[in-house]
Structure formats: structure tokens, C-alpha cells
Amino acid sequence: MAARASRNLLPLSRSLATVAEAPVVARPTFRDGDVRTNWRRSEIQKIFDAPLLDTIFRAANVHRMHHDPSRVQLCTLMNIKTGGCTEDCKYCSQSSSYKTSTKASRLVDIEPVLEAARTAKANGSTRFCMGAAWRDLAGKKSGFEKILKMVSEVRGMGMEVCTTLGMLSPDQARRLKEAGLSAYNHNLDTSREFYPEVITTRSYDERISTIEAVRAAGISVCSGGILGLGEQDEDRVGLIHEVSRLTEHPESFPVNTLVPIPGTPLEDNKPVGVHTVLRTVATARIVLPKTIIRLAAGRHTFSETEQAMAFMAGANAIFTGETMLTTPCSGWDEDKSMLGRWGLRGQRSFEDHEVDGHVPEVESAVQAKRQEAVA
Numbered sequence: 001m002a003a004r005a006s007r008n009l010l011p012l013s014r015s016l017a018t019v020a021e022a023p024v025v026a027r028p029t030f031r032d033g034d035v036r037t038n039w040r041r042s043e044i045q046k047i048f049d050a051p052l053l054d055t056i057f058r059a060a061n062v063h064r065m066h067h068d069p070s071r072v073q074l075c076t077l078m079n080i081k082t083g084g085c086t087e088d089c090k091y092c093s094q095s096s097s098y099k100t101s102t103k104a105s106r107l108v109d110i111e112p113v114l115e116a117a118r119t120a121k122a123n124g125s126t127r128f129c130m131g132a133a134w135r136d137l138a139g140k141k142s143g144f145e146k147i148l149k150m151v152s153e154v155r156g157m158g159m160e161v162c163t164t165l166g167m168l169s170p171d172q173a174r175r176l177k178e179a180g181l182s183a184y185n186h187n188l189d190t191s192r193e194f195y196p197e198v199i200t201t202r203s204y205d206e207r208i209s210t211i212e213a214v215r216a217a218g219i220s221v222c223s224g225g226i227l228g229l230g231e232q233d234e235d236r237v238g239l240i241h242e243v244s245r246l247t248e249h250p251e252s253f254p255v256n257t258l259v260p261i262p263g264t265p266l267e268d269n270k271p272v273g274v275h276t277v278l279r280t281v282a283t284a285r286i287v288l289p290k291t292i293i294r295l296a297a298g299r300h301t302f303s304e305t306e307q308a309m310a311f312m313a314g315a316n317a318i319f320t321g322e323t324m325l326t327t328p329c330s331g332w333d334e335d336k337s338m339l340g341r342w343g344l345r346g347q348r349s350f351e352d353h354e355v356d357g358h359v360p361e362v363e364s365a366v367q368a369k370r371q372e373a374v375a
């Protein structure tokens, strides 16, 4: 036994030499503000679980590296085709699987959409989003042509244009891009594991395929989630992890909170607490440093101070207008007054668009602040 053990032992001098000669594998080091697509889920969970004010402080610093913290983008969402959707999203009043008060209607005409976009622009919104309640564009040839026209007309007003039209093929994405579409919304909603608890008529990977088609067509991706579906913190982290590992981070990450709709399976869900919203916003800001974090459905349920905390945590866009799809929304006047009280203002259209990976306005502002600090 002793002889066998001694055969396995290297002489001490040789063993030290082996250690000394072993190639040193440099561990990558990352700093806050770096754009990474290699986040580990455990790293994100650690950020999410840290004391909330520490996470918000860290997020506020990251926010200032890539964005002008005094600017908040105002965007308005219009439903261009309501109800009668064949998908079974358990939170949605527009699914034909549930009996809700939402009545199905046909795709709206072009002129009312343009009128709504003009009103939104006159009130300070710089992004106009159009949503249609359906699974995809299959069999909707003339409807699609109408939507392409809406896109090019709204884009012609100098606004950013976003649509959310369900699943897209690469060819449909290309045509939307040619019409002038700036962004496409396609939420992943929650973590991959929890997704089948909420929707059974499509898969997570189908969502990702559409996101990839959108990205490949050169359209910005808007993809986020909904809090309050019955998910756990791990699912909120799972969602952020999933979008952080896309080929590129989404340009926009909407954070919705469930507005329970009578008649849907989630009608009795308890509202999600503001601390969970703030944790999610701050974590998303740290993990997705350049992304616009968009406070979406359910914002009207939070007080002004709670919303201001979300801006501190890195949120920098809000939906504003009369309604948000089928749920209530804070109005323009109310929102502009609120932003004014906190020293915030609306963002100009395309203001944060990058030139060769840089955001000139933000970088020059950061540079000026550094020089001030040195002086």
C-alpha cells in the first residue's frame, strides 16, 4: 500500500516546477457598464437578491455611463386590431379562449391611425407603436399591406415606429424594415421554465425565432416581460438572463405589471409589489446597460414617488396616452407634469441612436462631467 502511494507522489521539486510552468489562464474581468452576452444566471440572481438600495445605486451609475439620466422617452401604443386572438395568453383580455368584456374588431383604417399618431406627436411622444391581436400574419395579405402603409406614413412624420403583430417570417420582417419600421415588439414575458404555465399555443423558441428574424432584417428589438403572472424571482431573473444572451441585447426592454382582467385565468392574481418592480428594473439596467428600460402596462398603479425610484433605477421610457391596448394609461399632461417635478424631460426622436457603437450626446455629457470633476 505504502509502495503504491509513493509511486503516485511526485518529488516535491518536480511538483513545484509543474505548478510554476502551468499556463496561466486569464479569467475575463468585467466592469459595470460593459455590454456582455455571457452573463451567468447565478450572477444575475446575485444582483437581483442584493439589498435593494445597493442595486439601485449600482444601476443608477450604470445608467449614467450610457444614457442621459434627465431624459425619458415618451411612447404611445395604439391597438389597431382588437380581440379575437387565437393565442391563449392567460393574462390577456383579447384572447378568444376567455370570456372578457373586450369585443373583437377588424383592423382599423389607415386615417384614424395617422390621426392618433399626429396627436401623440403633438403631445410629445416620439415613438408610436401599433399592436394587432393575432398569432401571426398568415392569410392577412391585404391587412399586411395596410400596416406597411401605416408604418411608412408614421415614419414620414419623423416618429420612431414600432409594431407588435405576433410571429413574423424573415420576409415579413424585411418588408416592415423597407417600409421604415424602427422597432418590433415581441415579449418573452417570463422565464423559459415558467412560460408554459402562461401560454400553451406557442413555444419560447418560436418567440426567439421571430426576434432573430427581426434582428436579421435590421429592425431594433423590443422584448421584455410581465410581472405578476404567478412567477417567482428566479423567473424574473431567468427572463433577464434570456434576453441578455441573445446575439445582441434588445434595444428596448419593457417591464409590464399585470393588470388583472376579469374573465382571464389570472383575474385573481395579487398585484406585484413595487419592490419587485424596482429590483427588476435595476437588475435589467445593470445587465443590459445600453438598453432602454420601458415602464409599460400597470405603471398607473404606482405612485409618482415609486415611478421616480424606477427612473433612478434606470428606467428611461414610459408609455403615455389615453389607453395602453386594453388597459388604462397615465395621460400626457399628467406625465409631463410628473417628469417636470423631477427635473426630467422627454427625449427627442432617435436621440439615443448610436453612431458606430457610440452615443455622441451621452459621451460628450459624460466627458464634460469628468472634466468638471477634475477642475
Ligand code: SF4
Binding pocket: 085, 086, 087, 088, 089, 092, 093, 094, 095, 096, 132, 133, 134, 135, 166
Ligand atoms: S397577448 Fe397578444 S398574442 Fe397573446 S392573446 Fe393577447 S393579443 Fe393574442
